[in-house]
Amino acid sequence: MKKTAFVTGSSRGIGREIALKLAEENYTVVVTGRSKDDVEKTTAEIKSLNGEALSLVADLTTEAGLKEALAFVTKNVGKLDVLVTNIGSGKTLQDVIVDVNEWKRVFDINFFSAVAAINTFLPLLEKSKGQVVCISSIAGIEKISVAISYSVAKAAVISLVQQMMRPLAAMGVRINAVSPGNVWIENGSWDKKMKDNPARVNDIIQNQVALQKFVSADEIADAVWFTVKNSSITGQNIVIDAGQTRQWP
Template sequence: MMQPNYRRLEGRNAIVTGAGRGIGQSIARKLAMEGAEVLVVGRSLGPLADTVTAIESAGGRAWALSADISSEEDVKRVITSALERWGQIDVLVNNAAVFDEPPFLEVDAATIREIFDINVVGTFLMSQAVAKGMADNRKGSIIHISSIDALGADGPVTAYSATKSAVVSMARTMTMELAPFGVRINCVAPGFVNTDMVHKTSTPNVLEHMLNDFTRVPIRRLIEPEEIAAAVAFLASDEASAITGANLVVDGGLTSNLFVMETLPEPMIPLGG
């Protein structure tokens, strides 16, 4: 993938949650490449250290803190540490989320609550803590990683899909309340992305199909994490200064097609012939 020859986030400070692997790691690396100093946050310090090493090896600046974003105490510790180091926070990317549940008839209330605590409450806690300083500074960008699961079901993930819908809705309300303070709120909704999770949950034949001939997706392949990161970096930058309240879908055209015509037994008769 061609890299830009400019640094749109030079001199800015960014926090990325869930940055130890996959999409989160790609986002952190992209923001650092664009000039930001990045605080990477996650529950396990080991993967975060790998992200920091990758960023520093490429000439960027990053540091790591382990935290559970569903914990008010941990969120306060992260924000306090960031402000002590930087003085202000310019960008927050809420990427941390869990995706592990049984089908609807088997899932229990405890699992539902745990997933909502991380995916929704954690996003709220981080956003509110960061937005207070951004409002005082009259500028800032907060980006939630949502999902095409907020737009339609694609598997037995009741809680996950519901949390992503909640995150999109939360962003809309945040947009209305925070726009007068110069703070922009947006979402990026990935489609099927080439991450470890896809590899772990796919057979070799399914993975080969998704990587090279994904019939259901107009571009016929999985999205790469770097492509999600590029969308996030754009929304974080001043080039997106008039964009707030958006849910930018990055899915290779998947949700643009209802996939009805392709499943009919034969083509319909065209009108106007």
């Protein structure tokens, strides 16, 4: 029987690339997002490459959306082997003092969306002895030039993975994080930043990134696949950042 994967936010960007990679590796993938057009486009793309994919249009940051997602997977796929929690956004205020409601919004998108997806799908993952991959960010590891609330939410995602590792291992489930650096995607956030302020973006890439380059989305998808296929890796955070962070692991 084919293995199955559910990737939150996989109609565009990094999530799309993860969905394509898992489909290439013979997984049936549930492609998700709020825009029907984007979801259907990515599903069609996977099918055109002889992969198997199903479309789910839902807001996966809401209780109703996740309830619908569980019902969809139970009815149409029957089991779940891999959950990738990918929804997230760094779009928020850069100020030091930011209203608590904005902090909560940023945490909802970047942290609670992951917690809620894990809560929803863990019973299915326990049955299949499956695994979770959470997409965090190097912003969760050290201070870079992004908003504090986003960085703290992404740090919380890494901590969640580390804290959940042992209880999930006792259930036969693995959990890992993948933390991207600056990922170049056409029409993605870095493409937009480059159009807005090329001098600033070039300065970041030339002076803050050791390899002086962007990361590609397929390199993130490869890292996700590495954690999925390696049965001994759990509780880890894989950094793919072209040498931007300076810490020893």
